[in-house]
Amino acid sequence: MVETQLGLVIDQERCIGCEACTVACKNENLGSIGFIRVQTQDAAQKDIPAGKFPDLRMTFMPLVCNHCDRPPCEDACPVDAIEKRQDGVVILDREACDGCRACVDECPYAAISFDEEAEHAEKCNLCAHRIDEGLEPFCVVCCEAQAIHFGDLNDPATTAGRLKRAETVFQLMPEQGTGPSVYYCPQMAPRGV
Amino acid sequence: MTSEATTKLIRTVCPAHCGIDACGILAHVKDGRVVKVEPAEFPDPKYRRICLRGLSSLDITYHKDRLRYPMKRTGKRGEGKFERIAWDEALDTIAEKFKAIAAEHGWPSIGWVLGGPGAGTTKFGAYLRLASLTQSTRVSAWGYGDAGLPCGSRVIFGTQFPYALLFGGLLAGKAKPDMVVVWGANPGESQPLNLMRPIMDAKANGARLAVIDPRFTVTASKADAYLGVRPGTDSALALGLMHVIFQREMHDAPFIIRHSTGPYLVRSDTGKYLRGKDLGLDEEQAYVVWDTVGDRPAQCRAEGVAPAIGGTYTVNGIACKTAFELLKELCDTYTPQKTSEITGVAPDLIVNLAARIGSSRETTFVTHMGFTRTYHGDVSLRALGTVATVTGNVMARFKGGYLPAVLNWKPFLKAVPDKPSYSRMGILQLYDAIISGNPYPVKAVWFSFINFLNQCAHSNKIEKEVFANLDFIVDTELFMTPTARYADILLPVCSYLEFSDLVPHPYPYVQYQQKAMEPLYESRSDVNIAAGLAERLGFAEYFSGGEDGFVDLLLDSKDPSVEGITREQLMQGAMPVTAIPEMDQAFDIPFSTPSGKIEIYSEGLVEDGQALPFQLDPLESPVPGKKTRYPLAFIQGHSRFRTHSMFANVDALLELNPEPIVEINPRDAKERGICDGDQVVVYNDRARTKLKAAVSEGVSPGVVNIMQGWWIDQFAEGSVNHLTHDVINPVQEKVYEPNMHMNDVAVEIEKAE
Numbered sequence: 001m002v003e004t005q006l007g008l009v010i011d012q013e014r015c016i017g018c019e020a021c022t023v024a025c026k027n028e029n030l031g032s033i034g035f036i037r038v039q040t041q042d043a044a045q046k047d048i049p050a051g052k053f054p055d056l057r058m059t060f061m062p063l064v065c066n067h068c069d070r071p072p073c074e075d076a077c078p079v080d081a082i083e084k085r086q087d088g089v090v091i092l093d094r095e096a097c098d099g100c101r102a103c104v105d106e107c108p109y110a111a112i113s114f115d116e117e118a119e120h121a122e123k124c125n126l127c128a129h130r131i132d133e134g135l136e137p138f139c140v141v142c143c144e145a146q147a148i149h150f151g152d153l154n155d156p157a158t159t160a161g162r163l164k165r166a167e168t169v170f171q172l173m174p175e176q177g178t179g180p181s182v183y184y185c186p187q188m189a190p191r192g193v
Numbered sequence: 194m195t196s197e198a199t200t201k202l203i204r205t206v207c208p209a210h211c212g213i214d215a216c217g218i219l220a221h222v223k224d225g226r227v228v229k230v231e232p233a234e235f236p237d238p239k240y241r242r243i244c245l246r247g248l249s250s251l252d253i254t255y256h257k258d259r260l261r262y263p264m265k266r267t268g269k270r271g272e273g274k275f276e277r278i279a280w281d282e283a284l285d286t287i288a289e290k291f292k293a294i295a296a297e298h299g300w301p302s303i304g305w306v307l308g309g310p311g312a313g314t315t316k317f318g319a320y321l322r323l324a325s326l327t328q329s330t331r332v333s334a335w336g337y338g339d340a341g342l343p344c345g346s347r348v349i350f351g352t353q354f355p356y357a358l359l360f361g362g363l364l365a366g367k368a369k370p371d372m373v374v375v376w377g378a379n380p381g382e383s384q385p386l387n388l389m390r391p392i393m394d395a396k397a398n399g400a401r402l403a404v405i406d407p408r409f410t411v412t413a414s415k416a417d418a419y420l421g422v423r424p425g426t427d428s429a430l431a432l433g434l435m436h437v438i439f440q441r442e443m444h445d446a447p448f449i450i451r452h453s454t455g456p457y458l459v460r461s462d463t464g465k466y467l468r469g470k471d472l473g474l475d476e477e478q479a480y481v482v483w484d485t486v487g488d489r490p491a492q493c494r495a496e497g498v499a500p501a502i503g504g505t506y507t508v509n510g511i512a513c514k515t516a517f518e519l520l521k522e523l524c525d526t527y528t529p530q531k532t533s534e535i536t537g538v539a540p541d542l543i544v545n546l547a548a549r550i551g552s553s554r555e556t557t558f559v560t561h562m563g564f565t566r567t568y569h570g571d572v573s574l575r576a577l578g579t580v581a582t583v584t585g586n587v588m589a590r591f592k593g594g595y596l597p598a599v600l601n602w603k604p605f606l607k608a609v610p611d612k613p614s615y616s617r618m619g620i621l622q623l624y625d626a627i628i629s630g631n632p633y634p635v636k637a638v639w640f641s642f643i644n645f646l647n648q649c650a651h652s653n654k655i656e657k658e659v660f661a662n663l664d665f666i667v668d669t670e671l672f673m674t675p676t677a678r679y680a681d682i683l684l685p686v687c688s689y690l691e692f693s694d695l696v697p698h699p700y701p702y703v704q705y706q707q708k709a710m711e712p713l714y715e716s717r718s719d720v721n722i723a724a725g726l727a728e729r730l731g732f733a734e735y736f737s738g739g740e741d742g743f744v745d746l747l748l749d750s751k752d753p754s755v756e757g758i759t760r761e762q763l764m765q766g767a768m769p770v771t772a773i774p775e776m777d778q779a780f781d782i783p784f785s786t787p788s789g790k791i792e793i794y795s796e797g798l799v800e801d802g803q804a805l806p807f808q809l810d811p812l813e814s815p816v817p818g819k820k821t822r823y824p825l826a827f828i829q830g831h832s833r834f835r836t837h838s839m840f841a842n843v844d845a846l847l848e849l850n851p852e853p854i855v856e857i858n859p860r861d862a863k864e865r866g867i868c869d870g871d872q873v874v875v876y877n878d879r880a881r882t883k884l885k886a887a888v889s890e891g892v893s894p895g896v897v898n899i900m901q902g903w904w905i906d907q908f909a910e911g912s913v914n915h916l917t918h919d920v921i922n923p924v925q926e927k928v929y930e931p932n933m934h935m936n937d938v939a940v941e942i943e944k945a946e
Contacts, residue, residue: 014393016381016411018833019849020245026845027229027248033848044869048889049409053858054421054539056890058414142232144244146390188396193372193403193418193542193549 005069005088006126007153007181008140009163010062013188014147017047017060024142028127032115035124036064036139059187062148064139065090065111065124066172069179073103073112073123081121088153088181089126097121108176126150153181199223204233204766206696206706207247208311208689209836210642213356214386215312215698216243217767218250220690220709227251227690227710235767239366239390240699245846246836252843253688254713258672260685261714270660273678280715280725283682288729290665294636295329301616302636303329304623308337308643309837313694313706315743316719318605319736320641323723324615325606326732330635333930336621337649340932341565344925345574348795350587351786355578356385358587359558363391364700368588370395372553374546375404376577377427377564381411383831384561387699392559401553403546405430406563408830408856408898409891418546421893423537424826424936425811427564431576432808433532434547435524435583443551445585446502453582453791455517456482456500457493458508464799466788467513480788481508483515516794520579523805534817535808537893556586566829567937568812571925575795576806582791604750605743608735619930620649624919627662637665641686641719644838646676647905650917650933653880669722672842675905685716692718693740695747695763701770703755705744705763801924812920813939815895823877823939825861826896829913835902842904853903853913854887857942858894862886865942872909872945875899875916877938882911883945897942901935909945916940 015038022034029035041059042050049058067090074082074090081096082103092103092112097120104112104121112123127137135141140150151158156165163169164183171180201222206215207230217233217240230250232243263283268274278286291303305324307317324331335343346355362368364387373395380388393415396402404416405427413419422430438444449455457480458467467490469479474492482500484491490508491498503518514522529540536543550556558581565574581587606614618626618635626635646655660666660679668680677683691713694706712718717725720743724736738745741760748755753772762768786792798804810819814826834850835841855875857867867873869888874881875897884899892898905912917938921931 013397013415016389016415018245018382018411020243020248022849023245023248023845024243027251045887045889047411047891048887049414049891051890053409053890053893054419056409056413056419058409058411058891138231142243142248144242144386144389145393146239187415190419191401191417193401193545 003154004086005153005181006131006151007067007088007160007183008064008137009149009153009160009169009183009185011147011149011163011185012059012061013185014145015060015062016145018144020142020144021062021139021148024138025124028138029125031113031122032117033113035111035113035122036062038062061184063109063111064182065126066109066178066180066182067126068181070177072106072108072178076102076106078102085128087131089128089131091125091128092121092123094118094120094122108173108178153183200228203707203709204705204764205690205709206312206704207243207250208313208694208696208706209246209839210309210311213384213698213700215696215704216247217241217704218243218247222709225710227254233766235702236769240387240702240767242387244386245833246840249840249843249845250688250690252845253671253840254690256672256842258842259713260670260672260677260683260716262685263715264683266681266683270666270679271656273673275683280717283684284725284729287667287682287726291637291730294664298634298636300327300329302634303327304332304618304626304635304638305329305615306332306334306620306623306638306640306643306645308334308641308645308648311642312696312698314697314747315694315740317642318602318743319720319723320639321602321615322605322608322735323727323730323732326608326727326735327730328613329615330618331615332618332620332623332638334620334643336619336930336932338566338933338935339562340619340925340930341567341570342562342574344571344929344932345565345578347929348571348798349575349578349786349792351784351792355560355574359560359578359581360385360388362588363395363557363559364388366391368555368557369398370553370555370557371400372549372556373400373402373559374550374556375402375412375416375559377405377573378559378561379406379410379412379563379831380559381415382833385559388559395557401549403549407826407828407893407896410830418542420538420542420546423535423816423893424564424828424896425567425569425814426536426808426816427573428569428576428806429527429532429535429808430538430543431573431580431806432524432527433529433536433543434550434580435520436527436532437529437544437547438551438583439521439524441548441551443548444583448585449517449583450500450502452587453793454480454788455515455520455793456502457516457788457794458482458490458506458513459516459519459794459796461512461514464804465796467508467511471511472509520583520793520805523807550580550584556581556584558586563936566932566935567814568920568922568934569809570932570934571922571928572803572806572809578791579793579806582793587791601750601752604746619926621919621921621931621933622926624654624659628658636663638663638667640666640668640676640680644674644676646679647674647838647912648901648914650914650935651879651919652905652912652914654919669719674838684722685714686722687712687716687718691716692720693744695744702767703758703763703770704767705760707764708740798924803924811937812934813918814937815939821939823941824895825940825942827875827916827938827940828896828898828936829901830898832900832902838902838904841902841907853884853899853908855884855942856887856889856892856898858892858896859888859890860894861897861942862888865944867942867944873942874910874945875940875942877916877940879918880911880915882913882915883909886942897940
């Protein structure tokens with residue numbers, strides 16, 4: 001048996017950068033921010049295209065915890081508030097966190113935020129509370145573009161597992177050696193008419 | 194879990210004014226409080242959706258600024274000073290005031306200014322019923338930017354909306370286009386939002402996508418080809434595309450002959466269609482074609498006649514050309530080079546797009562109201578429709594709007610059969626009715642579902658002349674909007690979670706917006722408010738069933754689309770409409786144009802110089818060869834963070850999109866010494882609007898964009914609609930209703946002091 005690694009495949013071709021995922025996350029997880037944030041690639045500001053009019057491109061990049069195989073945040077946490085579960089989800093227990101920010105500094109993806117008011121770190125737990133009830137993460141359910149796929153990445157029978165195996169799919173900063181469990185399908189290049 | 198046990202799930206609908214989208218919502222209710230909303234299931238999972246606005250439902254319902262009780266104005270209009278009153282006092286005051294004004298000026302002097310009701314039906318219907326029973330004035334809000342499209346659609350297709358004809362197949366999941374052209378719409382962020390999924394599905398299945406828009410939108414970012422057309426030049430682009438299509442003989446001649454007026458002969462002397470009487474035929478009004486079999490004129494649609502699509506003929510001494518010939522001659526002059534000079538789109542892009550449309554098996558045109566919010570936007574819509582027609586890409590039998598018929602207000606209007614109903618007035622015509630009493634005086638207005646001052650053209654004029662000439666203003670609102678500040682009586686309404694309604698969307702479903710919680714504070718539903726006033730005006734019996742009574746009125750209306758569907762069924766989930774019109778070009782088209790065909794040539798507009806979809810100069814937008822007082826074309830995109838002015842006060846969305854910005858191209862910014870993030874003033878003769886600049890290649894040089902919907906108080910000075918004008922296009926007034934031309938405005942920008 002191949003072990004389970006739950007994760008996401010995010011399709012940039014379909015992503016419309018709407019940030020429904022961000023709002024959905026905040027509603028569901030009651031974080032100080034939504035833990036999935038959408039950036040516009042190659043742009044100084046959100047929603048501003050790169051290039052020169054009319055030869056432009058705009059690609060959206062939703063960024064979220066990568067639920068790494070070898071999570072540096074887990075190693076960094078002095079109070080064991082971060083744990084990689086059997087199903088591959090990396091959990092940060094807000095209650096157990098002592099607010100030292102070691103994980104925030106250690107994450108190469110800047111995926112861990114800090115709630116200044118509550119004085120604890122927080123991040124995407126892949127809606128573990130929903131997963132445990134057989135539901136998908138809320139950002140997946142609320143994605144307007146149906147661009148976020150959730151599933152066992154090691155199981156090619158799932159959509160996520162199948163998409164992950166496509167040739168063009170990529171991970172962020174693989175050179176960091178953390179083994180991210182979030183994969184991206186790139187936006188299709190314009191083919192002209 | 195015990196907490197789960199006490200949570201009730203109510204299936205309802207977010208009816209925000211996304212019109213055709215209307216996402217199904219599952220509300221989680223705990224101790225009478227909605228604690229969560231999520232997208233509800235649909236029989237087809239493609240329809241299960243929500244957006245960042247729908248996800249903000251609770252931010253609206255539980256917003257700290259909600260109006261809590263009825264109020265009467267105590268300060269000056271606009272000052273925002275109000276005093277709490279009881280519902281009885283509020284409704285008594287309104288009834289007395291209405292009766293007094295009606296006694297002096299007649300009931301038509303009371304105007305019901307009903308904006309976009311969103312996807313709801315009964316809340317709108319209730320006020321229509323009241324307007325109808327009192328024979329007062331219903332002020333149609335189509336002219337708020339949305340009338341240009343129906344004006345054009347009525348002329349060419351004889352139908353209010355061309356949507357179903359152009360993209361109904363894609364919406365219904367029946368079309369398999371190999372080419373999609375999105376023209377003047379941004380479904381990635383705004384209407385028709387629920388087209389974005391099928392568009393991307395079509396693209397994944399190999400279809401090419403072209404997007405035509407002056408802004409490089411989210412939708413444009415998905416395109417295989419982006420055409421950054423200059424505002425107000427869409428007709429030229431259409432003519433240029435047809436130039437290539439005709440030159441390469443890529444047009445669909447059998448479709449044109451069968452379904453359009455293309456083969457009909459047009460008299461060169463009068464510009465009118467040649468008729469049977471000109472030939473001495475029995476059928477005097479019959480249209481005439483040139484029969485290629487007998488090489489002679491013949492009555493159209495007569496047996497054995499094979500009409501010529503083009504050509505010049507002399508019939509009974511009358512020189513004639515076919516309508517198609519006239520169109521072709523017009524397009525002859527629109528070479529790619531000339532078209533490029535007018536539109537700003539590169540010539541090879543025009544040629545390639547035309548060739549792609551001409552050679553595709555099936556092209557779906559997705560459009561909305563962006564480019565029809567220009568002075569001649571109705572003509573542009575006809576131009577687009579003509580491209581679709583000459584390439585055979587109009588769905589024939591799928592008549593009407595998006596949906597079969599539920600948006601049918603007749604059941605509300607027939608409360609007393611045989612009694613005259615309301616008078617109808619366009620919202621842009623309302624200005625003059627109030628200011629000058631033309632065509633008759635309007636002295637009191639009732640605003641519902643509308644933030645009139647904020648969203649309608651020429652806000653300064655509204656404030657200083659329109660409001661100033663009104664004796665009485667009522668507003669039903671959730672919040673103290675810029676408009677609400679001017680109300681004499683201000684009534685708190687429910688958010689959608691607090692009342693029930695019937696929602697005939699998204700196609701092909703009907704949904705029940707089921708009340709999920711009791712109204713907060715003293716808020717009431719619009720149906721309830723209308724009923725309260727009706728009682729005081731002597732019409733209580735027509736409002737006795739409450740919201741559900743009106744829902745049943747529609748369900749029991751014998752309309753074939755909802756026949757047999759019950760409220761009980763709808764409480765469980767969305768129901769597919771029971772009658773779905775066919776879509777098949779093999780059948781003849783029952784268009785409601787004078788000819789019964791697609792009118793690529795409109796004889797009714799000969800005197801107006803608009804028989805064909807000519808490129809006519811915009812009113813203000815600068816185009817090459819035209820001197821304008823201000824150099825920049827100002828347009829208003831529609832943002833995903835708001836639906837018109839709704840959601841502009843939601844903190845969760847303001848975190849992501851904190852303030853109004855004007856987008857300006859780096860070239861224009863540099864010329865004016867403007868840097869990204871600078872405070873600037875956008876101005877013209879009407880106003881100065883102060884806000885932050887974003888220097889962006891996302892708008893063409895010569896074009897600036899401010900997303901509409903920000904409230905006036907969110908600007909340092911002025912607002913979007915302080916810059917717009919209220920000029921009436923008389924052709925639109927004649928055809929249907931005059932439109933506000935929000936995207937046909939010229940401005941200049943300078944760095945703020």
